Amino acid sequence: GKIDKMSAEVVDSNPYSRLMALQRMGIVQDYERIREKTVAVVGVGGVGSVAAEMLTRCGVGRLLIYDYDKVELANMNRLFFRPEHCGMTKTDAARKTLQEINPDVEVESYTMNITTLQGFESFKSSLLSPDGPSSRVDLVLSCVDNYEARITINQVCLELRQTWMESGVSEDAVAGHIQLLVPGSTACFQCVPPLVVASGIDERTLKREGVCAASLPTTMGIVAGMLVQAALKHMLGFGAVSKYLGYNSLKDFFPTMEIKPSVACVNELCRTLTAEEEARRNSPEAIAARA
Numbered sequence: 652g653k654i655d656k657m658s659a660e661v662v663d664s665n666p667y668s669r670l671m672a673l674q675r676m677g678i679v680q681d682y683e684r685i686r687e688k689t690v691a692v693v694g695v696g697g698v699g700s701v702a703a704e705m706l707t708r709c710g711v712g713r714l715l716i717y718d719y720d721k722v723e724l725a726n727m728n729r730l731f732f733r734p735e736h737c738g739m740t741k742t743d744a745a746r747k748t749l750q751e752i753n754p755d756v757e758v759e760s761y762t763m764n765i766t767t768l769q770g771f772e773s774f775k776s777s778l779l780s781p782d783g784p785s786s787r788v789d790l791v792l793s794c795v796d797n798y799e800a801r802i803t804i805n806q807v808c809l810e811l812r813q814t815w816m817e818s819g820v821s822e823d824a825v826a827g828h829i830q831l832l833v834p835g836s837t838a839c840f841q842c843v844p845p846l847v848v849a850s851g852i853d854e855r856t857l858k859r860e861g862v863c864a865a866s867l868p869t870t871m872g873i874v875a876g877m878l879v880q881a882a883l884k885h886m887l888g889f890g891a892v893s894k895y896l897g898y899n900s901l902k903d904f905f906p907t908m909e910i911k912p913s914v915a916c917v918n919e920l921c922r923t924l925t926a927e928e929e930a931r932r933n934s935p936e937a938i939a940a941r942a
């Protein structure tokens with residue numbers, strides 16, 4: 652009757668009701684925990700801006716976004732940014748759009764280069780909780796397009812014992828990957844650089860001055876979707892999160908693999924954390940708990 656119709660209207664106009672249905676269907680135990688989650692998205696270009704939009708539409712509590720660049724007309728072959736954003740910083744343009752889409756999400760924007768000496772420190776302190784040396788974010792998503800920025804994120808996350816996810820799209824725009832990095836437990840970015848693993852090609856030798864990389868909104872959208880899907884599964888505790896998930900669009904192939912930390916990693920902190928974790932796993936207490 653009338654009541655049924657009213658409640659149907661209430662359900663339909665609430666943007667969260669379709670998400671809450673995940674809970675009714677037994678996929679997620681407590682979807683509303685998404686409201687308490689803080690995610691840092693580093694780089695809001697082709698992948699990061701779309702990932703930030705997806706998290707915003709999913710109702711994440713707080714988003715920290717980082718980028719040093721401005722929106723250009725050349726970015727219009729990607730999703731998210733629009734011609735009227737040209738000339739604005741990507742962080743300002745993204746913050747404005749994200750808050751229009753979902754005003755419940757708190758968006759903090761950081762217009763900075765994370766790889767400079769000062770940038771490294773500001774990036775690290777922006778992730779710190781006000782009352783202690785620990786991180787205030789649940790997850791860092793790396794959506795940058797260069798090696799130096801990834802090394803910076805790797806170092807900051809090792810120092811904060813912060814779990815993060817790395818993403819990348821190949822220079823020919825037809826492949827991509829995501830990787831889960833848990834300090835001490837999985838490989839760090841320097842244990843095995845993932846692009847080398849995926850393609851046998853070192854990104855540094857590919858990135859030449861004046862050579863224009865290809866890009867496709869399709870591949871970037873798919874990688875952003877893979878990344879945020881993994882982020883939701885990790886933060887809300889449903890399904891399995893692969894340590895590495897690749898995407899090869901030419902062969903419609905999605906390889907997964909485990910990437911174990913390397914005892915020969917060039918990063919000393921990674922070696923220390925891995926040894927500590929190994930000792931914890933082999934302690935009499937841990938063995939007794941497993942038995």
Ligand code: ATP
Binds near residue numbers: 696726765766866
């Ligand atoms: P293109 O280089 O093809 O024009 P792009 O620069 O937008 O594209 P994307 O792969 O779409 O590259 O996105 C990567 C994003 O990461 C860019 O917006 C870039 O500004 C940002 N980024 C890269 N390095 C840093 C850094 N050190 N600090 C902050 N942001 C960074």
Ligand code: ZN
Binds near residue numbers: 840841
């Ligand atoms: Zn390592």
